[in-house]
Amino acid sequence: MTMIFQETPRQEQKTATATMRALVFRGPHQIGIERVRIPKAGPGEAVIRVTLTTICGTDLHILRGEYAVKPGLIIGHEPVGIIHELGVGVMGYKIGERVLAGAITPCGQCNYCLGGDWSQCGGAIGGWKFGNTINGAQAEYLLVPNAQANLAKIPDDLCDEQVVLLADIASTGISAAESADLQIGDTVAIFAQGPIGLCATAGARLKGAGLIIAVESDAVRAQMAKRMGADYILNFKETDVISEIKRLTDGKGVDVAIEALGTQGTFESALCALRAGGTLSSLGVYAGKLSVPLEPFAAGLGDHKIVTTLCPGGKERMRRLMELVRHGRLDLTPLLTHTFSLDDITEAYKLFGERREGVIKVAIKP
Numbered sequence: 582m583t584m585i586f587q588e589t590p591r592q593e594q595k596t597a598t599a600t601m602r603a604l605v606f607r608g609p610h611q612i613g614i615e616r617v618r619i620p621k622a623g624p625g626e627a628v629i630r631v632t633l634t635t636i637c638g639t640d641l642h643i644l645r646g647e648y649a650v651k652p653g654l655i656i657g658h659e660p661v662g663i664i665h666e667l668g669v670g671v672m673g674y675k676i677g678e679r680v681l682a683g684a685i686t687p688c689g690q691c692n693y694c695l696g697g698d699w700s701q702c703g704g705a706i707g708g709w710k711f712g713n714t715i716n717g718a719q720a721e722y723l724l725v726p727n728a729q730a731n732l733a734k735i736p737d738d739l740c741d742e743q744v745v746l747l748a749d750i751a752s753t754g755i756s757a758a759e760s761a762d763l764q765i766g767d768t769v770a771i772f773a774q775g776p777i778g779l780c781a782t783a784g785a786r787l788k789g790a791g792l793i794i795a796v797e798s799d800a801v802r803a804q805m806a807k808r809m810g811a812d813y814i815l816n817f818k819e820t821d822v823i824s825e826i827k828r829l830t831d832g833k834g835v836d837v838a839i840e841a842l843g844t845q846g847t848f849e850s851a852l853c854a855l856r857a858g859g860t861l862s863s864l865g866v867y868a869g870k871l872s873v874p875l876e877p878f879a880a881g882l883g884d885h886k887i888v889t890t891l892c893p894g895g896k897e898r899m900r901r902l903m904e905l906v907r908h909g910r911l912d913l914t915p916l917l918t919h920t921f922s923l924d925d926i927t928e929a930y931k932l933f934g935e936r937r938e939g940v941i942k943v944a945i946k947p
């Protein structure tokens with residue numbers, strides 16, 4: 582006689598109700614908290630109980646109808662939580678463990694992933710699933726696809742607030758210096774000090790930049806840029822940024838220029854600030870049309886490199902970022918300027934969208 586053992590999904594103790602609160606997108610300018618079903622983990626998947634999340638600039642684009650997602654979708658893509666249910670085949674994890682999942686959740690198995698292009702899992706921008714092509718993190722519970730590749734255990738000595746920004750903006754911001762292959766002692770200029778630009782500044786310092794110049798007009802953000810590692814802050818409303826950058830680099834221009842806003846103007850300025858043979862590392866999300874001005878591009882003969890990066894995700898990326906926090910090399914908690922409960926998330930969207938009260942990032946507690 583043969584005994585067949587069928588593996589069944591493991592689950593946290595039964596919740597009183599099978600529904601949860603979640604922020605549902607119904608159409609441009611229509612979002613609200615609704616009661617929806619708690620997801621179930623299928624093979625290879627996990628469900629986490631979200632303990633902390635945040636709102637991203639991309640969520641604002643979705644809310645304003647500038648980036649289309651399907652109505653009925655739960656949005657948000659920056660989850661910290663506790664494992665609630667493990668689907669069949671997810672090994673090495675226990676119910677109740679604290680985990681961080683990246684905004685980008687690569688499958689780890691397709692040709693793109695195995696070729697090293699994790700963020701482009703399955704095709705263009707395919708790694709971005711949460712709050713884009715599947716339900717997202719601004720909810721009490723979240724289904725994590727390909728859990729084996731995406732659940733990063735949080736060390737006991739780190740609290741939720743210390744890791745939540747690693748899911749997206751820190752991974753994205755720091756990637757600017759990595760993608761540019763920034764060398765020790767390089768001069769760097771970073772255009773815009775929003776949440777991602779601030780993380781790009783921190784990343785330039787971590788990668789060993791010699792001189793870091795941040796471009797920002799907002800006083801609160803300029804102050805934070807100093808804290809993240811900028812040596813000089815140039816206010817484009819008061820200074821001719823390009824000539825000042827040239828002056829600070831003995832007339833040459835910077836080795837690496839990071840674009841962290843996504844406009845034609847900042848892209849052009851980044852190119853103008855670059856030395857011959859330098860690298861423009863672009864993080865911004867552009868709309869409409871982007872064109873390359875020929876003079877700073879040396880008509881195509883300047884040996885410039887232009888690189889772009891979508892947020893790197895997956896559990897190994899999250900583990901590495903957590904190591905930086907854990908050993909005191911990166912502290913992003915000052916960027917979490919406000920805290921809201923999930924029930925008040927629409928208030929948080931307003932504050933964040935209108936950039937009131939010196940807000941940089943908001944912590945959302947389900």
Ligand SMILES: [Zn+2]
Pocket residue numbers: 637638639640658684749750
């Ligand atoms: Zn984001």
Ligand SMILES: [Zn+2]
Pocket residue numbers: 687688689690691692693694695701702703
């Ligand atoms: Zn993949």
